[in-house]
Every structure is written in C-alpha cells, then in structure tokens.
Amino acid sequence: MATARDDGRFNPSPALARDVEASGARYPPVKVRAASLGTVKARALHHQATEEMVRDLLKYDEVPGITNMSHVALPPGTVIDRHVHPSKYEVFFVQSGRGAFKVWRRKASEAEEAREEIDLRPGVSVYVGPEEPHEIIPHGEDEPLMMLYFGVVAPEP
Structure with missing residues (x-):
C-alpha cells in the first residue's frame, strides 16, 4: 500500500524495492508512487x-x-x-x-x-x-x- 508523505505525495509500497531486487530487474524502482494537485504544496519558481x-x-x-x-x-x-x-x-x-x-x-x-x-x-x-x-x-x-x-x-x- 502506498504511504502518505508530509509533502502531499505518496511513497510506493516498501515491498517494491525488495521485489525489484529479488527479480533481478535492471532498473531501479520509482521513489514516488502517486501525487495529487489537491495535496501537494505549492512553491515559487527556482x-x-x-x-x-x-x-x-x-x-x-x-x-x-x-x-x-x-x-x-x-x-x-x-x-x-x-x-x-x-x-x-x-x-x-x-x-x-x-x-x-x-x-x-x-x-x-x-x-x-x-x-x-x-x-x-x-x-x-x-x-x-x-x-x-x-x-x-x-x-x-x-x-x-x-x-x-x-x-x-x-x-x-
């Protein structure tokens, strides 16, 4: 299950990294699973x-x-x-x-x-x-x- 973060976005399941490693996947897992414009905090331009x-x-x-x-x-x-x-x-x-x-x-x-x-x-x-x-x-x-x-x-x- 995705877990909420304090910045309004959601982490992937902790099992994802283990699954990727166990499967021998060639690519790293994503670090964010989901986000919503309604909860993500706004910032100024860089x-x-x-x-x-x-x-x-x-x-x-x-x-x-x-x-x-x-x-x-x-x-x-x-x-x-x-x-x-x-x-x-x-x-x-x-x-x-x-x-x-x-x-x-x-x-x-x-x-x-x-x-x-x-x-x-x-x-x-x-x-x-x-x-x-x-x-x-x-x-x-x-x-x-x-x-x-x-x-x-x-x-x-």
Missing part, C-alpha cells in the same frame, strides 16, 4: 522570485531520467522571465488559459528578438531543449495560464 505557483508531482531523481513533473498556474500579469536550463529538455502542455511561449537562439544577446513565438491555448504542447532561452507570458486578464510540464535529463554531450 529561477526567479515569484509567489507560490508550482506544484511538483515528481521531483529530481524520483523517476530516472525525469527532472520533474510539475503543474504551474501563472496568474495574469506574471511572466516567467527568459532563462535557460543547461542540461534538460522541457515539455509543456497547456490545460487552460492563453499566453505566448517565446524561444531565442542559443547564446542570443539580450537585445535580440525571439526567434519563435508559440500561441499558448488549451491542448497545445511546446518543447524546448537544453540551453534554449525561453520565456512564458500569460495573456489572460482574469484567468491564469495553467500548464503541466516535465523535464528530461539531457544526455552528456
């Missing part, structure tokens, strides 16, 4: 000061190769400033709201315009690679931009 708007369903090293699986609710007027991730891919899926996702060329100067601008609306997914500068801008006046996103560890160059 790369800029914001209110608590991100809920991490998975965190780094809980499933091999995945850096995180998170839900973000961007209030109107909040911008995720241009930034890069040196060693991960990110995948975003828009659940509700509207916005723009801007992408610059790698090593672009601060003065350069974005190379691409993707219209964010429900059902749209966007992918960005390591070292690709990107920015997210909500467009709604009264509805937050709600997205599910996850990161994938980039292979060593």
Whole structure:
C-alpha cells in the first residue's frame, strides 16, 4: 500500500524495492508512487522570485531520467522571465488559459528578438531543449495560464 508523505505525495509500497531486487530487474524502482494537485504544496519558481505557483508531482531523481513533473498556474500579469536550463529538455502542455511561449537562439544577446513565438491555448504542447532561452507570458486578464510540464535529463554531450 502506498504511504502518505508530509509533502502531499505518496511513497510506493516498501515491498517494491525488495521485489525489484529479488527479480533481478535492471532498473531501479520509482521513489514516488502517486501525487495529487489537491495535496501537494505549492512553491515559487527556482529561477526567479515569484509567489507560490508550482506544484511538483515528481521531483529530481524520483523517476530516472525525469527532472520533474510539475503543474504551474501563472496568474495574469506574471511572466516567467527568459532563462535557460543547461542540461534538460522541457515539455509543456497547456490545460487552460492563453499566453505566448517565446524561444531565442542559443547564446542570443539580450537585445535580440525571439526567434519563435508559440500561441499558448488549451491542448497545445511546446518543447524546448537544453540551453534554449525561453520565456512564458500569460495573456489572460482574469484567468491564469495553467500548464503541466516535465523535464528530461539531457544526455552528456
């Protein structure tokens, strides 16, 4: 049976690690079994000061190769400033709201315009690679931009 944690997520059964070891499986077991947006605590973004708007369903090293699986609710007027991730891919899926996702060329100067601008609306997914500068801008006046996103560890160059 999965056991509740103090961060609102659930551990897998303690028997899982024993089962994996006994079966000779080639892969390590997952470290988190389940999570709920209703119980996971919100946090601010890591790369800029914001209110608590991100809920991490998975965190780094809980499933091999995945850096995180998170839900973000961007209030109107909040911008995720241009930034890069040196060693991960990110995948975003828009659940509700509207916005723009801007992408610059790698090593672009601060003065350069974005190379691409993707219209964010429900059902749209966007992918960005390591070292690709990107920015997210909500467009709604009264509805937050709600997205599910996850990161994938980039292979060593």
